[in-house]
Amino acid sequence: MPPPQASYAPSLDKLIKSLKSQPYETSIEALIFLLKRRQVKGDDCAVATAHILLQVVARSKWHDVDQLLGRVQSVGSRLARAAPHEPVIGNIVRRVLGLIRDEASEERNNADDLGSESGSDIQSLAPTNPPPQRPAPTPVLMRSSTAAPGGLQVSKSMFNILSAATSADTPMTGASTPLSQAQPASVHALRTEVIDGIEEIMDEIQSADDQIASFADVQIHPGEYVLAYQPTKTVERFLIKAATKRRFTVFIASIDPIDPGTGEKPYAALRKKLNSHGVTTVNLASNGLMAYISRVNKVIFGAKVIYQNGGLLVDSGACIAAQAAREFLKPVIVLGAVYKFCPEDPSDEAVIGELGNPSSFVSYAGGPEVEALDIENTVTDYIPPSLVEVYITNLGPQTRHHLASILADHYKVEDIGYSLHDGEV
Amino acid sequence: MATESNGAPAGAPVPKETKTSAPAPAEGPVAGPAAAATNPEKLTPAQLKAKAKAEKAARRQKVIANKEAVAAAAPAKEAGKGKGKQDGQPAQSKQHRGSMSGRRPSIGGLVEKEKDVRSGIPECFSHVPMAKRVPLSQAHKDVDPAVLVAGQQMATFAIKDSISRLEATLLAFKKVIESYETPKGNSLSRHLVPHVLNPQIEHLTECRPMCFAMGNAIRLLKTKINSFDINDPEDETKEELLEWIDTMINERIKLAEYLIARNAAGLIEEGEKVLTYGRHRLVEKTLLKAKEIGKTFDVTIIDDPYEGGGQTLAKTLRQAGINVLYSPNLGGLRPKVAGATNVILGGEAIFANGSLNAASGTADVAMAGQNAGAKVTVLCETINFDRERVSVDALTYNEIDPERNTAECFRLLYDNTQDKYISGVVTEFESGGGNSPAQAILALLRTREDPQIA
Known part of the structure; x- marks a missing residue:
């Protein structure tokens, strides 16, 4: 096989x-x-x-x-x-x-x-x-x-x-x-x-990434504090592009714990590039983000998928950032190329989130009491549309009110309803 | 000012007290000789302290210079003295650094290394204090061994939460008071605080910014000491003080813990889905108590991978026969919270405006809980209430994780949960099933004894 x-x-x-x-x-x-x-x-x-x-x-x-x-x-x-x-x-x-x-x-x-x-x-x-x-x-x-x-x-x-x-x-x-x-x-x-x-x-x-990045300097202003949640390649390019024109500070947050002891430096390449343009970067080693959000001007992350209702499928934890930003009325900017716009509503599975391997968090050598635990390590999050301010696509910035027209431009009606999870056609 | 120097959850009480009740050492070099003139026996310690103060202030200035002109340590600018004095006490790490280079020039290499401790902190967080390991050899000579031990335990986070730190402090102070003898020509009520207790307090603050409970307890202790008459016999006074500390530990810590667990357990309804964050002593006690009185409920534990306490809690609850779902981080918080009916959180302190100071991540959970329509209950002893301070964001009173204090890896220990996300606070003052809204803490404290806190 x-x-x-x-x-x-x-x-x-x-x-x-x-x-x-x-x-x-x-x-x-x-x-x-x-x-x-x-x-x-x-x-x-x-x-x-x-x-x-x-x-x-x-x-x-x-x-x-x-x-x-x-x-x-x-x-x-x-x-x-x-x-x-x-x-x-x-x-x-x-x-x-x-x-x-x-x-x-x-x-x-x-x-x-x-x-x-x-x-x-x-x-x-x-x-x-x-x-x-x-x-x-x-x-x-x-x-x-x-x-x-x-x-x-x-x-x-x-x-x-x-x-x-x-x-x-x-x-x-x-x-x-x-x-x-x-x-x-x-x-x-x-x-x-x-x-x-x-x-x-x-x-x-x-x-797409380059096109999205071309909107960077409009969105990021000098002196701002930008929270980038688990920056994807798209977000990295966006930030670097903005860094060529602006001086600002980037907080990089991630759900994966950073252990200072290992010498592992997350996002080292991105940070080096940003620093070389004079942009300050800080790796936030934190679970919650409410503590930092009062300092932050805007939150940026990349979407895995943007559903037709404007909801997002993202790496887990991004929802924490979006939610915290919402409470402090900071704009949430989502980067996603048009090909990520999905003419469906999120499935229940997507809303609950996908479960990943928990073994990095729990030592299974810990004995019977650990084995008896129900452990859930969620690796994707669903973000409801109400938490998102702007979608920046390769065709320019969009709000959720106009997503329907993007979908109509790119997909045929016959194919929208076509479920790819059906049996072989 | 005081907060900058002493650290977030610590500061004000100490410098404030220092200024009011202990003029001599706090006023610096000018006051020092004055005190010495009146009391020949104390001449040396008072002068020493004054000198140390001056040095500290100078070092502090130096550090500021360092920051501006990267590592160009301008040696001791005396001009900084005034400001240092006003602050009551310079920021612990800087101060320490200063005393090191001053006292032990031989270990220059170490000094250089120590200097970098705060230098990696990003500019926008540079106002936030941080715990610091103080080598025993660098501690002030007046610091009691028991306090040295407590300080080490706090600096290394072996003793972490506010109540354990409070207990350790009180027990150490008991040792200090036991071994205390009033010098000739002095009375305990006038001499103990400025000359014996204050160095201890300073040392503890230097090791780690004081928590609000410690601030409250120390204020109460100082008031108690001041209430004694100059002519009271020393033995009786000491005896009474020691008893007072015991009562404090018993009532404000042990009894409070029992009462809060009992009250909060009563609030858990049959078949409820309880969600909690990390591992808080009171939450653990409450859940075990609820199980003990025969309630059935499920628990979801959201952990902080940087602390990992939730896992211990999960195991404990599991062994007690409670159904536990464990999540190692905040991923998937929304769906998890949506399934919960009761979010129970432990707090480190509650401010006068009702906002909660608690382990970083608590605010995210509380907010998600409130948004999902669950009730959010906070458990907190009243000794943790701060009636003077108000905090609207997490950067007002906080601490930097000493392990993660650079731009490469930065972490704050606490966050700030606004009162609108808290449905109710359970304290030891509550009885039966009621609990009070977070905004009510002032009123709550005022209706009870303890005018010092309320």
């Missing part, structure tokens, strides 16, 4: 390098293993998913759009099920699905642009409804939240009747029949278009 490179410490880099040299099915399996072992996590999941889907589009056999959508959906669900804690995978799959639909409808429009204008409105009334409904009734394994996306979906599909009718009639419906007939000629063109599109998504992922 394990791919050949598993014998040498497998990593995403190796996987990406070997993508072309091995069957794409092998690559999918390899990524699934990496995801399950959490050797690929966070932002890398998005990159990895895009790479794999690119292979699927480029190398799998498909003859029409429906087949291609099915392939992508099935591979997407396999990946998503391998890492249910990483909704970003689902986001990328949805983006690719939307891309395929767009390209396909463009193709078709090119094929018969005659009369499509008048025809599509009437045509779409019938086929629009089936596709969105298809995913909704399918049994859902993990997500209890399908109801809410369903709600959104209905309103979207109403909207769609007028505005996005052309894209609605592609999948597995009667409307796609003429399309399928036209396929053989356009499969090649479609393949190229979709591959280009996926590459664009990959570029977008790559440049």
Whole structure:
């Protein structure tokens, strides 16, 4: 089962390098293993998913759009099920699905642009409804939240009747029949278009951090005290960018205890860079943050996922920072690229938080009384939207009131309801 | 001023008392000779103290200079004297550093090392005091061995919470009083505090900023001593003082603990989900008491990985047969608090405005608890109440963890929970099921005896 490179410490880099040299099915399996072992996590999941889907589009056999959508959906669900804690995978799959639909409808429009204008409105009334409904009734394994996306979906599909009718009639419906007939000629063109599109998504992922960082000096002002909770790469870049223009102080907080005895210096690289720009940094070795928040001007952290309600999935403890900031009326700034916006509501599991390995906190050599303890080490937190002031995306700062339009711009209605945790499609 | 010098939870009572009831040593070099003139026997100690004061002030100035011109230790600027005097007592670490280089020039290397103790503290926290290990050889010669021991225990955090520190202080003072003999021509009520007790208090403060309970108890003790007549026989006075200290320990510590545990245990309802933070003596006693009187309830313990006391508490409760869910840090606090009905927290001190000074992280838990609709109960002995000070944020009265005092790794020991997050405070004055809102502490204290605290 394990791919050949598993014998040498497998990593995403190796996987990406070997993508072309091995069957794409092998690559999918390899990524699934990496995801399950959490050797690929966070932002890398998005990159990895895009790479794999690119292979699927480029190398799998498909003859029409429906087949291609099915392939992508099935591979997407396999990946998503391998890492249910990483909704970003689902986001990328949805983006690719939307891309395929767009390209396909463009193709078709090119094929018969005659009369499509008048025809599509009437045509779409019938086929629009089936596709969105298809995913909704399918049994859902993990997500209890399908109801809410369903709600959104209905309103979207109403909207769609007028505005996005052309894209609605592609999948597995009667409307796609003429399309399928036209396929053989356009499969090649479609393949190229979709591959280009996926590459664009990959570029977008790559440049997102820089784009987000470009808003740094607007948000951070001279002399401020900024609390960065477990700074991710995105936050690091943001702070460093701000440091080139401003003098301020950064408090770096983390849930992992810092032991001064070990000589381990958390965030040493980031601190060195910031210090070299004249920015003061302080590592807070603290569990609670209320003690420091009165000194802090704003709280910044990166989101793993931003849900459609504006809630966030974050590293555990960030909620403490957000909550403390709220009480002292300090703004909470969340950094998250658009590809992290998830057109779902948080699942109950996400709200409760994911449990991690507690063994670093408790010595299991401690005897029966320790073994009898119920220990919970929560590693992710859910932050309700009310605690967040500003979302800074690669498209600029947003408030939660406008998240819906971002979602509408990036995902197709048909794919929003599509639950990646369903069985193979 | 006083707070800066003595440290957050410590300060004011001491310097204040020093100024009012013990003019001679506190007034510095000018007052020293004056005292010496009237009392030939005390000439030397008084002068020494005055000299030490001057030195301290000078050293303090030096440190300030250090800070400004990194490590360029300008030797003893006498100009700093006045300010040092006004502060009552320079910040403990600086003061100590000063006396070291002054008294033992031979150990220069060590001095250099010691100098860095506070230098790593980030600028924005530089006003916060920090505990400091004072080598026994550096202690003032008048410090009693029992106090030296207590000081060491406090500086190393072997004795950590406010009540244990109070008890250790009182027991050490008992030893001091037992071995005390009034010099000829003096009376106990006039001589004991300025010449014997004050050096002890200074030493303890130097080791670690005093907690509010110690401040309160010392104020009470000084009032007690001052209440004796000059002509009272020494033996009887000593006897009465020792008894008074015993009563203090019994009533304000032992009985208070029992009563609070009993009262708070009565507040736990059958089948409740109790949540607590870290390990506080009173909370532990309360939960065990509640179990003992036959209540069934679940406990969630949120721990502080830097203290780890919650784990000990978890084991203790588990052995008592209580269902325990243990979380090693504040991660996932919201969902955990949402499942709790009663958040029970222990406090280090409560200020006049009702805000709670407690282990860092308590405020986060209290706030989450209140926001989730749970009742937040704070357990605190009245000796910990501070009627004079008011604190609105955690940077007013706090302490730096001496283990983690640099920009690379910085930690404050306490935080400040505003009264709006506290549903009620259980004290030893309460009886039955009632408890009082945090804002009521002044009224509460005023209605009871103890005009000194209330």
